[in-house]
Amino acid sequence: MKPASLITILTLALGAAAPWLISSYELSLLGRFLAFSLVALGIMLTWGEGGILSLGQGVFFGLGGYALAMNLKLAGLNLANGDMPDFMQWSGVSALPGFWYPFANPWFSLVCVVLVPGIFAAAFSWLVFRRRIGGVYFALITQALALAFATLLVSEQAFTGGFNGLTDFSTFAGHDITSQGAARVIYLITFLLVVASYFFLRWLLGTRFGTMLRATRDGENRVRFLGHNPLPYKVVAFTLAGMLSGMGGALFTLHAGVISPALVGVVPSIEMVVWVAVGGRNVLWGAIAGTLLVNFAKDEISSALPSLWLYALGGLFILAVSFLPGGIAGLFTTPRMPRFFQRRRQEAAE
Amino acid sequence: MHETAFLIGQIFNGFSVASLFIMAALGLALSFGLMRVINMAHGEMLMLGGYLAYLTLLVVPGPLGILVAMPVAFIGAALLGAVLELTVIHRLSARPLDTLLATWGVSLILQQAARNLFGAIGVQVVAPSWLNHTISFSTGILSGLTLPDTRLFILAVAALILGGVALLINKTRLGLYVRAVNQDRPIAAALGVNARLIDLCVFALGTGVAGLAGVILALLGPVTPTVGQSYIVPAFLVVILGGLGSLVGTTIASIMVGLFTALIEIYVDVSVAQVLLLAFVILFIQIRPQGVIAVRSRALEG
Numbered sequence: 247m248k249p250a251s252l253i254t255i256l257t258l259a260l261g262a263a264a265p266w267l268i269s270s271y272e273l274s275l276l277g278r279f280l281a282f283s284l285v286a287l288g289i290m291l292t293w294g295e296g297g298i299l300s301l302g303q304g305v306f307f308g309l310g311g312y313a314l315a316m317n318l319k320l321a322g323l324n325l326a327n328g329d330m331p332d333f334m335q336w337s338g339v340s341a342l343p344g345f346w347y348p349f350a351n352p353w354f355s356l357v358c359v360v361l362v363p364g365i366f367a368a369a370f371s372w373l374v375f376r377r378r379i380g381g382v383y384f385a386l387i388t389q390a391l392a393l394a395f396a397t398l399l400v401s402e403q404a405f406t407g408g409f410n411g412l413t414d415f416s417t418f419a420g421h422d423i424t425s426q427g428a429a430r431v432i433y434l435i436t437f438l439l440v441v442a443s444y445f446f447l448r449w450l451l452g453t454r455f456g457t458m459l460r461a462t463r464d465g466e467n468r469v470r471f472l473g474h475n476p477l478p479y480k481v482v483a484f485t486l487a488g489m490l491s492g493m494g495g496a497l498f499t500l501h502a503g504v505i506s507p508a509l510v511g512v513v514p515s516i517e518m519v520v521w522v523a524v525g526g527r528n529v530l531w532g533a534i535a536g537t538l539l540v541n542f543a544k545d546e547i548s549s550a551l552p553s554l555w556l557y558a559l560g561g562l563f564i565l566a567v568s569f570l571p572g573g574i575a576g577l578f579t580t581p582r583m584p585r586f587f588q589r590r591r592q593e594a595a596e
Numbered sequence: 597m598h599e600t601a602f603l604i605g606q607i608f609n610g611f612s613v614a615s616l617f618i619m620a621a622l623g624l625a626l627s628f629g630l631m632r633v634i635n636m637a638h639g640e641m642l643m644l645g646g647y648l649a650y651l652t653l654l655v656v657p658g659p660l661g662i663l664v665a666m667p668v669a670f671i672g673a674a675l676l677g678a679v680l681e682l683t684v685i686h687r688l689s690a691r692p693l694d695t696l697l698a699t700w701g702v703s704l705i706l707q708q709a710a711r712n713l714f715g716a717i718g719v720q721v722v723a724p725s726w727l728n729h730t731i732s733f734s735t736g737i738l739s740g741l742t743l744p745d746t747r748l749f750i751l752a753v754a755a756l757i758l759g760g761v762a763l764l765i766n767k768t769r770l771g772l773y774v775r776a777v778n779q780d781r782p783i784a785a786a787l788g789v790n791a792r793l794i795d796l797c798v799f800a801l802g803t804g805v806a807g808l809a810g811v812i813l814a815l816l817g818p819v820t821p822t823v824g825q826s827y828i829v830p831a832f833l834v835v836i837l838g839g840l841g842s843l844v845g846t847t848i849a850s851i852m853v854g855l856f857t858a859l860i861e862i863y864v865d866v867s868v869a870q871v872l873l874l875a876f877v878i879l880f881i882q883i884r885p886q887g888v889i890a891v892r893s894r895a896l897e898g
Contacts, residue, residue: 299693373878377885379836382634382692386832387877393829394871401867512825516700523697556708563701567694568687 261437265430275545276538277433277501280440283537284494286521287443287530288487293519294527295451296483297463298380302388303491303518305395306363308510310492311499312399312406313362316346317355318415318423318499325350332414337404346405352419359496360489367488371481380466380480389512396511411506412499423500436497443490444530450486451530459483520559523566526575536573601733601741606858612747614854615754618847619809620831622761623677623802625838625846629778631795633685633695634832637703639824641803643710644676645669645810646819650719659724665811666753673807678800685799686792710821718820727815746815753812757805762843764801774798778840830857833877839887848888 265273285303292298323329330342348354370391374384399406406412415423422428450456461469462476469476499505508514517540525536540562548555570576624638652665684702688695723746731743765771776784777791785791813823834853839845856876860869 293693297693299696370878373882377881379881379885382628382632382696383836385693385696386634386836387874390829390833390874390877394867394874397867397870401865512829516697519697553708553712556704560701560704560708563704564684564698567691567698567701568684571691571694 258441261441262434264437265433270426270429273433274429274501275542277429277436278498279538279541280433280436280534281494281497281501282518282521282541283440283534284443284497285491285518286525286533286537287440287447288490288494289519289522290527290530290533291447291451291459291490292483292487293522294529294533295456295463296459296480298480298484299385299519300388300484300487301385301512301516301519302390302392302395303487304392304510304512304515305388306367306488306491307495307498307514307518308395308399308505308507309363309366309495310359311495311505311509312412313349313358313492314355314496315412315415315499315505316349317352318418319412320346320350321352321415321417323350331407331412333407333410333412334404337408339404343405356496359492363492363495364485364489368481368485371484372477375477375480375484389515392510392512392515396507399507399510407506409507411504411509413504413506415499415503418500424503429501432497432500436501439493439497440534443493444534447530455479455482517559520563520566522573524562524573526573526579528572529575529579532573532575535575539574601738602862604738605741605743606862607855608743608747610855610858611851612750612854613858614851615751616809616812616827617831617834617850617854618754618758619805619812620827621834621838621846621850622757622805622843623799624831625835625840625842626774626802627795627799628835629840629842630774630781630798631685631689632692633689634692634699634835635680635685635799635803636696636700636828637680637706638699638803638806638831639828640703640706640710641673641677641806642810642813642824642827643706643819643821644673645807646721646814646823647710647714647719647810648672648807649811649814650714650721650819653721659726662724662727662811662815666808669807669811670804671807673810674800674804677803678796680803681796681799686795689795707821714819714821716821718818718823720818721814723815749815750812753808757808758843758847761801761805765843770794770797830873833873837877837880837887839889842887842889845887845889852888 260267264276268276285307288306289300289303292300319331323331325342325347328341330339334342349358374380374387379387399411400409402408417423423432451459458469458474458476458479461474462479466476495505495510498509521537521540522533523536524540525534526532543558544555547558566573572579620638620642623641624634628634646669648669649662649665652668653661656664680699680702684698685695688698727745727749729745731745731748733739733741763771765774773784773789773794774797776787776789777794781791809827810819810824813819813827817823830853834846834849837845837852838847838849853873857869857873860872864872
């Protein structure tokens with residue numbers, strides 16, 4: 247057996263056994279960070295393979311998280327009776343807003359977790375990419391999107407819970423989600439989804455689609471000159487990343503018991519990119535490893551020395567992109583192409 | 597208040613916000629035209645300018661302190677910009693997206709440093725008494741319209757800076773080199789222009805102007821570690837709308853963004869205005885993807 251597949255099997259076994267190996271606090275952290283790593287897989291797909299840097303993945307994370315949180319917030323309320331979530335009563339809303347009603351159905355909510363970010367990502371990226379706006383421009387527009395989204399969530403307090411977001415959940419589809427047993431089930435679902443997404447993306451990147459995506463990254467004009475339209479590949483990649491972020495957001499909401507604007511704005515969105523930059527943007531397992539590593543480090547550092555974390559994060563960014571563009575994973579993988587061609591590729595990108 | 601007066605007041609506000617955007621976006625746009633990189637730490641140059649104004653006023657109190665603070669902030673921010681260019685940006689200039697991320701790291705560090713040095717709440721710079729007047733109209737259709745002197749001062753400073761930079765770019769030898777590198781870097785370099793030096797000069801000039809803008813921001817409100825952030829995202833949108841490295845394009849785009857924000861805020865609150873501004877930008881690039889003024893096409897960029 248090759249060492250690589252041995253490591254894969256060991257990791258899978260350890261991940262699946264984790265609920266019985268580590269404390270419930272550590273399990274809750276690991277679950278959250280695995281939910282984050284779904285976002286990271288999406289960033290690896292768009293940024294690493296597609297060359298599309300989005301500084302607004304928090305928006306899709308938030309759309310997924312809020313879609314589920316709205317259901318969790320409505321659980322146990324008698325809507326026919328005119329019941330409303332607590333924060334709406336505090337804000338003096340007289341009746342539940344219309345767009346909240348369908349979310350009372352848990353299955354509708356689950357579908358929305360994937361579809362709302364997916365549709366929004368598709369529409370947004372199609373509008374921008376079809377006019378050949380890419381690269382730095384796209385990064386800046388997505389950052390503006392993250393800012394607008396977070397500000398809107400804060401200001402529309404009566405509908406979104408404002409700065410505090412949505413929190414205080416108890417049941418989903420009739421099942422208690424606060425018990426320790428439920429935490430294990432949620433962890434295992436998260437773990438399975440991460441594994442499934444990993445293998446799906448590994449398959450996808452090996453297909454023609456993956457080849458075309460990388461070709462678009464390395465020379466979009468050449469792809470055009472060869473008679474292909476790069477637009478669908480970019481839109482599909484960005485949409486998939488949006489859906490992965492939405493799933494990550496929903497799972498995070500289940501693990502953390504809260505979703506708020508502070509988790510989806512400009513800074514968290516760009517932090518998501520750091521995970522992938524540190525882990526390795528061109529390697530799938532690098533994205534997951536980077537997410538876990540950076541977040542566990544953040545947990546350690548920010549609980550010991552809170553102000554140090556922002557210095558560390560800033561420094562990590564500068565060092566990772568300046569000296570280690572392949573991330574941690576880049577240290578383990580040999581370049582796929584001889585050096586000569588790699589240099590040519592960089593020149594072409596200039 | 598009369599409706600016309602109110603509208604004129606909002607338009608005036610729009611122009612004064614636009615003049616801040618011009619000063620914030622000028623450096624971004626010029627460097628972007630030359631090097632294709634965006635400095636995410638540009639907002640922190642505004643912040644630095646604000647804190648330098650605060651420190652200068654501690655040393656030079658009195659009515660003319662603010663006039664001393666402006667060159668101090670310009671030089672301070674230009675020096676920091678030059679250091680940033682030499683250490684981080686030049687190293688990464690072949691990889692625009694990585695530059696974006698690295699400079700964002702710089703921005704985080706600068707913000708946290710400001711938080712540790714000056715506190716998270718922020719410091720107050722008191723506008724000198726000669727800026728404490730307002731021009732008010734009490735008769736005619738303009739009755740009720742008030743124009744604060746600080747706002748007029750901002751307009752004047754922005755106009756002076758814009759005029760100065762325009763003269764520099766259009767009339768001097770340095771400006772000729774800047775335009776040459778902007779249009780075709782390899783050819784300009786082949787003809788003996790030191791393109792690296794031009795990059796450095798323009799970058800430092802841009803951060804210096806942002807530092808100056810920071811002094812002005814300090815007159816409008818407290819200087820906090822994140823003061824630059826609220827102006828920098830609209831400034832990025834200005835760069836997208838303006839077109840590559842074009843002074844006229846940047847000016848027009850700033851006025852568009854400033855006026856759009858000021859006028860839309862008559863009808864909706866600030867957060868919705870932000871969403872609508874973004875929608876406006878996305879709509880605008882559907883019609884003119886190359887920006888207001890196109891020196892070069894974006895369509896075939898790498």
